[in-house]
Amino acid sequence: MSKMLRKGLALAALGLALIGGQAMAASEADEPRAPSGGWNFDGPFGKFDMAQLQRGYKVYREVCSACHAMDLMYFRNLGQKGGPFYDPKYPNPNDNPYVKSLAKDIQVKDIDNDTGDPVQRPATPADKFPAPFPNEPAARASNGGALPPDLSVISKAREGGPSYIYSLVGLGFNAPVPAGLTVPAGKYFNPYFVGDVSSAWHGKGPAPKGGFISMPPPLAPGKVTFDDKTPSTVQQQAKDVAAFLAWAAEPKQEERKAFGLGAMIYLFLLTVIVYFSYRRIWRNVSH
Ligand code: HEC
Numbered sequence: 001m002s003k004m005l006r007k008g009l010a011l012a013a014l015g016l017a018l019i020g021g022q023a024m025a026a027s028e029a030d031e032p033r034a035p036s037g038g039w040n041f042d043g044p045f046g047k048f049d050m051a052q053l054q055r056g057y058k059v060y061r062e063v064c065s066a067c068h069a070m071d072l073m074y075f076r077n078l079g080q081k082g083g084p085f086y087d088p089k090y091p092n093p094n095d096n097p098y099v100k101s102l103a104k105d106i107q108v109k110d111i112d113n114d115t116g117d118p119v120q121r122p123a124t125p126a127d128k129f130p131a132p133f134p135n136e137p138a139a140r141a142s143n144g145g146a147l148p149p150d151l152s153v154i155s156k157a158r159e160g161g162p163s164y165i166y167s168l169v170g171l172g173f174n175a176p177v178p179a180g181l182t183v184p185a186g187k188y189f190n191p192y193f194v195g196d197v198s199s200a201w202h203g204k205g206p207a208p209k210g211g212f213i214s215m216p217p218p219l220a221p222g223k224v225t226f227d228d229k230t231p232s233t234v235q236q237q238a239k240d241v242a243a244f245l246a247w248a249a250e251p252k253q254e255e256r257k258a259f260g261l262g263a264m265i266y267l268f269l270l271t272v273i274v275y276f277s278y279r280r281i282w283r284n285v286s287h
């Protein structure tokens with residue numbers, strides 16, 4: 001190979017690597033990201049961090065529940081095995097005093113047994129999380145026409161799961177609005193929200209990735225006071241609420257993983273036994 005050709009090839013390879021690297025950097029910039037350190041519930045041995053789930057519940061309760069329902073959740077779920085407030089002393093979560101007191105803080109609708117009138121009363125562990133709005137039109141009317149989705153299984157319903165939720169509420173609203181983008185009134189630019197902003201783009205080059213979301217930035221530093229003294233930054237709040245929503249969407253994840261591991265060990269032992277019995281059975285047979 002001539003020297004020139006070799007040099008040319010090397011340059012081309014370098015160029016390709018650079019282009020590839022840049023393209024990756026551009027697409028990574030707005031891909032959902034896990035917080036630094038990742039999720040401790042990831043992988044086959046992953047487990048939920050109880051303290052994190054407790055903080056996440058607080059973020060949902062004090063911030064997100066003003067607009068988002070979690071219709072599949074009951075207060076008692078918080079105290080079930082694997083839940084944020086599980087206490088082995090109370091295998092029946094309905095007896096868990098902490099769960100009882102969390103429920104009692106929240107008012108739910110009921111009917112007065114004597115008069116039949118609608119009333120409000122403190123919740124018990126047997127109650128569902130109440131919805132912030134009585135119906136969809138009311139929810140839309142309060143949110144500029146947009147519907148805040150139910151968050152019960154949102155972590156499963158969106159690509160990227162908890163990393164998406166973390167990025168959307170913890171990183172996306174801090175991203176600077178690109179110069180040349182006109183954000184419609186009542187909406188917010190968020191690079192992680194799936195959408196198309198090209199009709200509002202007057203800048204150079206292709207329109208930025210992202211969308212206009214009708215959810216105002218929900219988090220702010222110090223907005224939630226964590227009982228365990230964890231510093232309450234926006235990213236911490238986002239990380240914790242995303243973990244809580246990941247648990248809520250699959251509360252039995254740990255049991256599923258433990259079962260899977262047990263099954264693997266069983267299959268492994270079975271393989272060993274089958275192998276040695278095979279050796280034994282065919283020991284004196286020449287082949
Ligand atoms: C003031 C009301 C309000 C609050 C508070 C609020 N949201 Fe929202 N949220 C909305 C609305 C409205 C939408 C629908 C946005 C749209 O479709 O443009 C939404 C959408 C979402 C979505 C779905 C985005 C998608 O991909 O479709 C997620 C996830 C979400 N919110 C999470 C949260 C979390 C977590 C919190 C608490 C930290 C929170 N929200 C607090 C109003 C709110």
